[in-house]
Amino acid sequence: MRLINRHPDRGGRLLLILLPFALLLFAYFVGSASRLAENPNDKLLPSASQMASAIDRMAFTEDKRSGGYLFWQDTTSSLARLGMGLAVAAVLGLVLGIAAGSVPLFGAPLSPLMTVLSMIPPLAILPILFIVFGLGELSKVMLIVIGITPCIARDIEQRAREIPGELLIKAQTLGANTWTLILRLVLPQLMPRLLISLRLMLGSAWLFLIAAEAIASTDGLGYRIFLVRRYMAMDVILPYVAWITLLAWTMDLGLRQLTRLCFPWYEGAKA
Amino acid sequence: MSFIEVKNVWQEYGDQVVLERLNLSVAEGEFCTLVGASGCGKSTFLRMLLGQEKPSRGEILLDGKPLAAEPDPSRGVVFQRYSVFPHLTVLDNVALGLELPRSPLLGRLLGAGKRQAREQAAELLNKVGLGHALDKYPSALSGGMQQRLAIAQALIMRPRVLLLDEPFGALDPGIRKDMHALLLELWKETGLTVFMVTHDLSEGFSLGTRLMVFDKVRIDPHAPQAYGARITYDIPLNEGRRPAAGVLPQQWDQRLAMGQ
Numbered sequence: 001m002r003l004i005n006r007h008p009d010r011g012g013r014l015l016l017i018l019l020p021f022a023l024l025l026f027a028y029f030v031g032s033a034s035r036l037a038e039n040p041n042d043k044l045l046p047s048a049s050q051m052a053s054a055i056d057r058m059a060f061t062e063d064k065r066s067g068g069y070l071f072w073q074d075t076t077s078s079l080a081r082l083g084m085g086l087a088v089a090a091v092l093g094l095v096l097g098i099a100a101g102s103v104p105l106f107g108a109p110l111s112p113l114m115t116v117l118s119m120i121p122p123l124a125i126l127p128i129l130f131i132v133f134g135l136g137e138l139s140k141v142m143l144i145v146i147g148i149t150p151c152i153a154r155d156i157e158q159r160a161r162e163i164p165g166e167l168l169i170k171a172q173t174l175g176a177n178t179w180t181l182i183l184r185l186v187l188p189q190l191m192p193r194l195l196i197s198l199r200l201m202l203g204s205a206w207l208f209l210i211a212a213e214a215i216a217s218t219d220g221l222g223y224r225i226f227l228v229r230r231y232m233a234m235d236v237i238l239p240y241v242a243w244i245t246l247l248a249w250t251m252d253l254g255l256r257q258l259t260r261l262c263f264p265w266y267e268g269a270k271a
Numbered sequence: 272m273s274f275i276e277v278k279n280v281w282q283e284y285g286d287q288v289v290l291e292r293l294n295l296s297v298a299e300g301e302f303c304t305l306v307g308a309s310g311c312g313k314s315t316f317l318r319m320l321l322g323q324e325k326p327s328r329g330e331i332l333l334d335g336k337p338l339a340a341e342p343d344p345s346r347g348v349v350f351q352r353y354s355v356f357p358h359l360t361v362l363d364n365v366a367l368g369l370e371l372p373r374s375p376l377l378g379r380l381l382g383a384g385k386r387q388a389r390e391q392a393a394e395l396l397n398k399v400g401l402g403h404a405l406d407k408y409p410s411a412l413s414g415g416m417q418q419r420l421a422i423a424q425a426l427i428m429r430p431r432v433l434l435l436d437e438p439f440g441a442l443d444p445g446i447r448k449d450m451h452a453l454l455l456e457l458w459k460e461t462g463l464t465v466f467m468v469t470h471d472l473s474e475g476f477s478l479g480t481r482l483m484v485f486d487k488v489r490i491d492p493h494a495p496q497a498y499g500a501r502i503t504y505d506i507p508l509n510e511g512r513r514p515a516a517g518v519l520p521q522q523w524d525q526r527l528a529m530g531q
Contacts, residue, residue: 164352164353166350166352166353166354167353167354167356169321169323169342169348170348170350170354170355170356170421170424171356171371172341172342172343173321173342173343173344173346173347173348173425173428173430174344174367174368174371174372174424174428175343175344175368175371175372175428176371176378177375179375179376179378180371180374180375180376180377180378181378183377183378184367184370184371184378184379185356185358188358189356189357189358263358264408265357265358265359265408265409265410266358
């Protein structure tokens, strides 16, 4: 049988999903064990028990200086920044995208402007954000917003243009004005697309968050990673990275489930 | 008294003449079928009737007044594809037509108004044979069912004119026959004026009370775009079904005037 015609069965599929992860972990712990056997004080590839004790220290022991649990504080402040940035970017991107994509008079000035703005590397203007918005929360949220809004807006604009003209005409024959046409037809048809767009932008949003936290912050997951780098504390960095990955993956999964739950028509309509 | 009057209408895109010197008067309640080769302007004519395009010369009068320059509820339309909204259920697709005009701010009705709109929509959907599928999304319907939905959606507005752009072009022959019966029944009941573009000549002959053939009369082989199509035949059909008897001589006069 040809390779392209062979499909894994259920058990086989699960096995194949887990296999690469298991291999990666195996390779890591073999490497870690051999280095630690040579030098018990090696910090580069900490063992599972070293990382477990680091997690225990960060997440389940009160910090002596601040009296809080650093890991959870970092998580909540990072997620708050990320959530705020994503929410503002989603709303802005949706509004700009729909305006540019469905109303030609708005699209004419907006569309080229958004194309140009989306080419500005957001990290290059981070210093400007710090100067303008100060070193507080606002500048970090703004970096995420500025970083991903143009991409979301351009994506939504494109999708708005892809709505068949027949549907827009039909809506007009059903008595819609411009506003109700957007409210009842364009907006609901683009909502699932917005969630997809957000999923695609999650990676960039995290990137901007970590970058902003690394440079100017007093808490946050990115701040902690860059702080403990000074002591080469890989036993903290690695669990933090894994935790960030897990959070990002969960958000992605959540957005996907939300699409299915809220827009059951979407899967069928694409065909 | 003619309901729709087309006066010396031309449609040109740059150098390309699509339609030239169209003169036509159509009585209310007429079922016009438009046939002709591909690219001869019958869909263009339909788009002008819809208000989606403006004629480059001449004018179209509806009830003695110039046609609104954009689509509005007075003219319903069914396209071959993309006629129904994928994100609304069958029921909401039809109820939408009752909600939009009455709620210019929210675009939706609430409470009793909503219930009433849905009841009215369900009644019409029962009539077109979709009573069993009210809560389905269009993507779960077959092509024929989707077109039934599109027709119901157009009719809930009680338009005076119904424009059909090859509505059954993508359907199986058997389903097409059912759709013909449904369309004729609804047309008789509502007294609508129908314009239907079709590629299927027998469909054009069997459904219409008036068949119009679009074709180019003049052709310059060196400049195929220099001349547009006209209505070369305008044939009254299915006398028994005709709503108004008095229109016939007028049509023949017109054909003679056009040199056919």
